[in-house]
Amino acid sequence: MEQSSASNNNRSQGARWAPWVLLILVILTAILNIGTGSVTIPPGKAVQILIGRTGLLEIGKDWPGTWETILLDIRLPHTVLIAMTGMALAASGSAYQGLFRNPLADPYILGIASGAGLGAVLAMTVEWPYELRNMFFIPAAALLGAVLTVILVYSMARVGRSTPVSTLILAGVAVSSFMSAISSLIMILSKEELHRAVSWLFGGFSLGGWEPVIASLPYYLVGIPLLMSLGRPLNVLQFGDDQARQLGLNVERFKLVIVVTASMIAAAAVSFSGIIGFVGLVVPHVMRLLWGSDYRKLIPLATVGGAIFLLLTDTVARVVVSPSVLPVGVVTSVIGAPFFLYLLRKTRREIGYW
């Protein structure tokens, strides 16, 4: 990718203030998100309620008591889960892109989300003890589905010693459709779970309260910092497997760690929030345009960017057809699918990336 010298200098200097800009945007979008819903709570009031709750400041209550309940018991956990899901999907997407050396890789496009979805649906149809089910069995089944899918897609897409974009996407689409079809079939056959599963699969965040937040936290706390700290060897991998080996990187073992970690957090996102497409594609790409493709910077920036993007799209999902709510996956796909097509055309011209 040939870039002009001026834009490169701007990019590297911009990266210094990038984290601060993104952090402020996360806070702003979170406040916006938390106030949006069937009962609108103005951003200023939402902040006052939250600060009042911490007990740090005495704030006179001039809002209805129900607001406090809505905000703290329903909205806050939802907003936190949305932010965490966005972070997980974007971190996972950028890691897959580094792994496949391809900016079009994304848990959704590679079929990994569908594979995780099938794993989760299978787990839902089995009568597990309730407490263990959401916390453990569904994410574990989703992870298994995700890892098996990525292996399947990768081995199908491989031509000789390389993995061309075209075959990778074709394999992803085919495997994804197949997995989704099986998921639908299982859901239709087990009727009582049908309704819940459908809304879940479209990314409806149907589980409420703090339970999904707490249940998904361990996966993200392990996976996301791990991916963030592997930026340097991911950069080495961009020179191809042969050069990476000649430089002393144990490529097989490293790829395995990346696949398992990225699949784990993508599977956790699918387990607790349903299938939400294109977050892992759109967000890292915007970060690349703004601050370059160095994975040491890209993964942390994309992670924070993922939270911003999903908080925004979720806010939109709750406003456009108010008082009812669109599944957030519908909104991300409406934005992401055309973006994907644009990227596909653009990457074809940039030979360096294929």
Place this chain on the structure above:
Amino acid sequence: MTALKFVNTSFGYTGRPVLHDLCLEVQNGEIMAVVGPNGVGKSTLIKAASGILPLTNGDIQLEGTSISSMSLQERARKVGVVPQALHLPGTFTALDVVLMGRTAYLSWFEHERQEDINRAREAMERTGTLEYVERYVGELSGGEQQRVLIARALAQDPDIMLLDEPTAHLDLHHQDRILKLVRKLAAEQGLAVLMALHDLNLVARFADRVALLSNAALHSVGEPREVLSADLLAEVYAVNIHVFPNPKNGYPIVTTAD
């Protein structure tokens, strides 16, 4: 001292042998050029010497130690590889690229230490690439990229350097500059150099010894004046060849003949 030794080495891709029963030694401070017709396996030989190609028979030894008994890290600390500067990811700065030569000295989670940065800058100084430190490699010319890759190999702190067609696609000025640099490094640092090279006239000028490959085997090995003979070359390249001494310096000049 023998730095790199092929002992009855055979290797190839699935089902198709590329080189058979190769015996060859490269000494410290010596430049060994590998020549031969297209597809004879020059690049594959370079790959095998770096240890990333499984051998079907025989052994490759780095300073007496069998390459198969060494980890990727251990090999990378002994052998620096300079690939062709094609399809380099352009979005890294020259310093970033050279720092990747320190991969074998760092764990996955470690950042480069001051010592690594010093090593990298030293390697860039030797290769005349220090002026590109902050430049993105995608902006550099082919010859400049090639020197950055040599700096990356030097940053590995190797005893052996392998180069795959380092002068491909370069103009006369840059060809000359790259090979003079390689010769300087071999002389000053005692590097053993194994280099695939297409241009026989460059081989004549810059190589200490030549390994001529033909039909999946080593055809002959020796000093350029011995190996670059019209008869030998005509046999291997299947074309009529003239070889005559350069009137200025006496190096053999090779051209095709009617």
